[in-house]
Amino acid sequence: MSDTADEPGRAAPGPRAAVAGGRTLLGHPLGLYTLFTTELWERFSYYGMRAILFYFLTDTVVNGGLGLDDASGAALVAVYGSAVYLVTVVGGWAADRVIGARRSVLWGGVVIAAGHVSLALPSAGTAYLGIVLVALGTGLLKPNVSSMVGELYSRDDPRRDSAFSIFYMGINIGSFTAPFLVQAAREVGGYHAGFSVAAVGMALALVAFVLGRRALHGAGDAVPNPLTPADRPQVVRTGLLVLLAVVAAGVVAWLVGAGGGGPLDVVIDALSYLALAAPVVMFLVMFRSPKVTAPERSRLTAYVPLFVAAALFWMIFEQASSTLSQYARDHTDLDVLGVTISPVLYQSVNPAAIILLAPVFAWLWVRLGDRPSTAVKFALGLALAASSFLFLAGASAVAGEGRSPWWVLVVVYVVQTLGELCLSPVGLAATTLLAPRAFRGQAMALWFLAPAAGQAVTAQLITVTEGVSRTAFFGGIGVVSLAVAGVMLALAPWVTRHVREGAESEADVAARS
Structure with a gap:
């Protein structure tokens, strides 16, 4: 699958110590199978929802859709994917500096489940809310569940590559089966029934994660680089800059459209501009840093x-x-x-x-x-x-x-x-x-920005080539x-x-x- 965060997780940054212990199954700690099951069902919910999202957005209201034209629907799906990868940058930072990987996965899963439930409700307002929640929750969960797999093994453990192969197989099992079951539910009860199946999948992911916590032996509990009181002013300044960038992108998007586009067009353009600007800014910061x-x-x-x-x-x-x-x-x-x-x-x-x-x-x-x-x-x-x-x-x-x-x-x-x-x-x-060594911890974020930028280009291409x-x-x-x-x-x-x-x-x- 296109889960760029998952298979390469074997190279997840950060010198975290292995925490594996206790019983094993097929030579691997039981915690691997907790994460395997969690990710299988989370990917089931994500790809199940994504499989019918375009059709839901562009189908008629009479048929249970939102009635968007094909270009707007396709652009929205593309910029939604871009937003997921943008939020993973925040999700990785939150895990490393504030709440740890395990809590990031847990709360990300809760937000995703709430998003799928919102999509399952027959209302346009709750549908858009659900799309936003799934994007936010996925961004919080996605970069951290694979890093927890890495914490189960020392860097020189010969089982490490095998573990990620097993984990990656879970991703693909979930994403392979999801379209079949979600489509079956859609044929019986419409789009919202399909989204309900995705919600059930995410609920199963949360159950597996909570019940299997003991098998993780503390993996993901620690905050690798916790914020200190001295860090807070910089965090506030960074947060204000990010907020300013979001507002600026929205203003530019509105001005480019000369006010002629609707709110959805402004959102699509604003997210696209953010996704395209983010890697440029990160590269400039790295090249100009005296630490490089x-x-x-x-x-x-x-x-x-x-x-x-x-x-x-x-x-x-x-x-x-x-x-x-x-x-x-x-x-x-x-x-x-x-x-x-x-x-x-x-x-x-x-x-x-x-x-x-x-x-x-x-x-x-x-x-x-x-x-x-x-x-x-x-x-x-x-x-x-x-x-x-x-x-x-x-x-x-x-x-x-x-x-x-x-x-x-x-x-x-x-x-x-x-x-x-x-x-x-x-x-x-x-x-x-x-x-660069000074930016090694931000390398994951930089890689996530590649699919974010690519899908931002897609959203713009779909719009201008209508x-x-x-x-x-x-x-x-x-x-x-x-x-x-x-x-x-x-x-x-x-x-x-x-x-x-x-x-x-x-x-x-x-x-x-």
Whole structure:
């Protein structure tokens, strides 16, 4: 899945000591299975809700939807995904400085459950409230549950990678099964019944987490870097700056729309501007900081093109719940061997492909050793994502005013999954290794800003290209992204050279190239 926070959690920053103890199951502490079950059901609720969100937003009020036009609905889904990743920055900070990872996961889960319950109520007001609550809760929970897995093991524990593989499997089991069950409930009782299934999933996640607390043996209880009285003035200043940035983004969004857009348009634009500005500001702060040494600045320079490639990749990949959902509903022949399927079920293709292909890629990277380099893997991942959109553009052109065969979107999702397996597993590792030492704790936040920025671009593209043909939309994105992938491939030796120039040791060179 596109859970960039989860599999790379094996490289979660922070020198936290392992807290595992007590009984084991299949060689792993019982706490792993507590977190496995929690994340399985949390991802079930999240992807179940996301699978039907676009259809709910754009369906008619008579049919239980909110009646938005397709462009507004797709843009809202994209900016919702962007907001989730923006809030993870706050969620990670809250866990590290205020309440600890365990409480962040617990309260995040409570907020998510409240959001799903709000969505389950037949009211437009509670629906928008539910979307906001799910985004806030996910941002609080998402970056911290995987870091708790890391706390169960010492850094040199040989079971560590195996543990994250088990944990990541739970994510994909939850996200694979969710569209089937949520769609079944939707067919029986409408959209709100589908959201009710997501609410039940989140409730099960909370039950598993609370009942399994003892098995965690204190993992996530400690606050790694608690705030001190001396920190409070800086926190207040930072909070005011963030509030000012939010207000400024809203004002700019309103002015750009010349007041002609509605409140929803202003929200979409404001969140998009925030998501695009955040990584730029973070990079500028790092480059200008006196705490960053010349070798570290060399590594940071090498990271910039990797970040751009990652943002473009997620821009394409995360359209699964927006533009590709629309294509599945309106432009795909859903008859499969005489059986008509729901367009919602396409959301299960990616996790199914991950379950099947992840072991193959794990074996492949071991066989290839240190090659290809990180930069080449990023270029390959982006090229595959771009190719999926070029393929879809061609299929759309062939279909014309008709519908593409059902297998077209299956191919698109599988090709994107191949790209995900090239880029996502190495993304956070590259981030934590290339970030300056003074900003090592903020490396997770920087990686989260790549999908946030990518989905912000998607929201803006959907808005400004309204009325453009499907072929031109997918083809244009595919051509530009493929060109950037080519540039990334050409820059690969330059990126590797800057990494080597900034490496402190031969071990760093081997790890970072």
